[in-house]
Amino acid sequence: MSFKDILGHDREISILKKAISNNRVAHSFLFAGHEGIGKRLVAISVAKALNCSAANKSPSLSPFNKTGCDGSNNDFCGVCQNCKDIEASSYSDVFLIEPREPESKGGKIDHIAGTIKIDAVRDVQQRLSYRAARGGKKVCIVDCAEKMNKEAQNAFLKTLEEPPSDSIIILVVSDGGAILPTITSRCQRINFTPLPQNVMLDIVGERLGAAKETAVLLACLSGGSIGKALNLDMDTMLEQRKKIVEVLSRLSLDDAEGMFKAAEKISKGERPVESLEFLKIWYRDIAILKEGVEDMVVNSDLLPVLRQHMERQTFSRLISDFQMVLNAQSDIMPPRYANKQLTIENLLMQLAT
Ligand SMILES: [Zn+2]
Numbered sequence: 001m002s003f004k005d006i007l008g009h010d011r012e013i014s015i016l017k018k019a020i021s022n023n024r025v026a027h028s029f030l031f032a033g034h035e036g037i038g039k040r041l042v043a044i045s046v047a048k049a050l051n052c053s054a055a056n057k058s059p060s061l062s063p064f065n066k067t068g069c070d071g072s073n074n075d076f077c078g079v080c081q082n083c084k085d086i087e088a089s090s091y092s093d094v095f096l097i098e099p100r101e102p103e104s105k106g107g108k109i110d111h112i113a114g115t116i117k118i119d120a121v122r123d124v125q126q127r128l129s130y131r132a133a134r135g136g137k138k139v140c141i142v143d144c145a146e147k148m149n150k151e152a153q154n155a156f157l158k159t160l161e162e163p164p165s166d167s168i169i170i171l172v173v174s175d176g177g178a179i180l181p182t183i184t185s186r187c188q189r190i191n192f193t194p195l196p197q198n199v200m201l202d203i204v205g206e207r208l209g210a211a212k213e214t215a216v217l218l219a220c221l222s223g224g225s226i227g228k229a230l231n232l233d234m235d236t237m238l239e240q241r242k243k244i245v246e247v248l249s250r251l252s253l254d255d256a257e258g259m260f261k262a263a264e265k266i267s268k269g270e271r272p273v274e275s276l277e278f279l280k281i282w283y284r285d286i287a288i289l290k291e292g293v294e295d296m297v298v299n300s301d302l303l304p305v306l307r308q309h310m311e312r313q314t315f316s317r318l319i320s321d322f323q324m325v326l327n328a329q330s331d332i333m334p335p336r337y338a339n340k341q342l343t344i345e346n347l348l349m350q351l352a353t
Pocket of ligand 1: 051052053054055076077078079080081082083084
């Protein structure tokens with residue numbers, strides 16, 4: 001594997017490769033973007049490129065030239081001992097900090113509910129103070145850096161203010177809002193964009209063996225996050241969509257109680273953000289259908305129901321409905337965290353008006 005095998009993120013990778021080849025790599029980076037789109041993979045690849053044994057060798061001299069690595073100093077081969085050790089997390093100069101559950105519960109890695117505490121930061125600070133044991137660069141990757149508690153972030157600030165020599169720090173964040181501005185201002189920020197839909201379709205189709213309609217739905221729902229797409233359960237997803245379609249067909253201002261119950265169901269369900277994503281796709285589909293571009297409809301298996309809704313709505317109303325769902329969705333997501341039930345109640349009332 002080399003940089004060219006990473007799907008998507010061409011712009012982000014080219015910035016990083018340029019910095020490596022000019023020997024002008026920043027001391028600290030902030031990789032920001034949606035969850036599960038490959039930021040951590042790129043961070044680990046940077047660590048490999050900075051430590052790969054095949055780097056700096058001309059292709060003809062490099063024993064690794066068959067791997068796709070061109071021997072230049074800004075790529076990696078994926079097969080030398082250094083690359084292999086970094087991949088296996090056993091390379092002494094590359095370390096990864098991740099959120100963990102409390103020690104009392106076993107201290108396992110937990111990206112959702114875990115935190116990064118000051119002890120982990122202190123441990124890394126000590127390791128960064130030693131010289132690089134294998135002669136390359138020390139790289140510290142903090143995955144889900146937004147999960148550092150305040151104490152840990154303050155301790156980390158010291159390392160960013162006085163970066164140890166020969167070391168690079170990469171903070172990987174899915175929610176930039178929860179990081180202290182004093183930290184973000186000391187890092188070179190690289191914004192990772194969601195994967196394009198054609199790339200998503202290839203990966204989802206290949207890895208899950210999903211039919212085209214399901215792959216399209218998964219790709220849309222996951223918002224360009226391959227991690228999310230591969231974690232979405234197809235049956236649960238289709239069941240969730242069925243419920244939303246039911247809510248839509250019963251939406252009426254005469255049935256306030258039914259509307260509040262529906263809002264409660266959506267807001268207390270497992271994935272309220274995805275439920276609203278369904279709604280967005282729904283309105284997009286009806287708008288597309290109105291334009292007569294049937295083959296671009298995501299919910300292609302529900303065409304008859306979509307057509308019924310299409311007849312009742314004007315194009316401008318569809319656009320404003322879509323916008324209302326979009327607003328409600330960003331309200332309940334970080335950094336706003338608005339009350340889910342109230343937001344969704346309000347949304348359903350607006351949609352029913
Ligand atoms: Zn290598």
